Amino acid sequence: MSAAEPLITARDLVKRFGDFTAVAGIDVDVHAGEAFGFLGPNGAGKSSTMRMIGCVSAPSGGTLRILGMDPVRDGSAIRARLGVCPQQDSLDPELTVRENLTVYARYFGISRKVARQRADELIEFVQLTERAGDTVEPLSGGMKRRLTIARALVNDPAIVLLDEPTTGLDPQARHLVWERLFQLKQRGVTLVLTTHYMDEAEQLCDRLVVMDGGKIVAEGSPRQLIDRYSTREVVELRFSEATLDSYVGKLESIGERLELLPDRILLYADDGDAAVAAVGNRDLRPSSVLVRRSTLEDVFLHLTGRTLVD
């Protein structure tokens, strides 16, 4: 991590909407060249935090510095150096792919000539060259999202903010977006993203915080979080009987921790195969057994609970 001043510094940052506290005092540092993630269920305060960093909504308390400036006083100057890929598309569907980029570049005071050049480069980068002259309306969700990412890069930003960049995309489209974001990371662009996809966080983030109920409940690299809050492996057991409760006692002390789900039981163990063997030794006959690597998902669910948040 560089010794230079972080690009983003938040201390005890709070966002309130009336009586509702969306962000309840968080501390965050994002350094140059880093890919930083906010992970959390819906309503955890990720998007509110992103909107404060994007200088769109003013903090209700605490301090926030972005690129060494104050987001309330210097909002316009900060936004000039940010690239924002919002959760909801805000492309102009009546304009062409290229026009969407050139028009947007003009908002940053970029000359028409440079805007056209940059648009062509970015269209190539997000693999939309063949659709450059088409209007945006009929493009697929994945294409629109790639165009939105290209648009966020039009001002050659110091920080790119991505709010759930792959939500709603099919697997192919998602992988293409990840590839492009990974390339940006390779180029040294600082990425700040929110997601509730664990695989996305594992793929892209150098460091992340898990948010729940407006607070940060864990912080670290994906590897560190898995080491700290989960085991190396997870065994998923399914049984043909409808009620799994009776197995909880029988499985006791196998692995480090057990979790009962409606349809399966999870055993957290450093050696999955040894745990499976132990299950067999107790004469239990699961209908299916799956040993897998522990993922951020296990960390995430462990930390934020399995309650469904709509």
Add this chain to the structure above:
Amino acid sequence: MAHPAYAVFEHQLVSYRRVWRGSVLSSFLLPVLFLLAMGLSVGGYVDRTGGLGVRYLDFIAPGLLASTALQVAASESTWPVYSGFHWHRMYHSMRATPVRVADMVRGHIAYVLLRVALSALGFLIVMALFGTLHSWWAPLALPVSLLVGLATAAPIFAFSALVKTEGMFAVLFRFAVVPMTLFAGVFFPVDSLPLAARALAYVSPLWHGVELTRAATLGTASAWGAWAHVGYLVAWCVAGYLLATYRFGRRLAE
């Protein structure tokens, strides 16, 4: 470096480039139809009574010009503005750039005024062809149309930023735009209205625009004196602009 408000204006121009032919055509076609149907046909009956002192065609043409400015301004300031917040989310995308709220309002209103100007110009040319321009002051009808356009577009921008459903536009048209068009002196002098209705006409920006336009094309005096009408319209422009900027800021802060 171009002003951010100009970049907002430019965005609208890029969109307009796709539809300008149709819109220019209709800005000639509509006045022709109106002047034929209302001015000449209805006028044929009205002129028999001789109560107006001028041909009905000459009376109604400047009124229709002012009301066209209102119609164009209203339709360009309702759904397109609402869309900028709710559908295409254009304003949200601008919010992530150095463009400020005041730039959005100014840039977009400037485009609405361009549309008003093009329609008013088309209308004036058609009026000239129908022989309804009777004064050297007539070209002033163009800046008056812009003033009417701004006096209505600015408050409607605020309205469109305020409302939460597009259904509210039906309310706006039913209770403001249509009554104004019918009762603000476009089709008949407001003197013939009962006092209460006349008061409403006086409040509406359109009546002042109609008075000024009619004074310009007929070379007659307006009801309250030109500067009083201009001043009243400017008041709508200023109040509307301030309100629109405030409402835009509120909507985008959510």
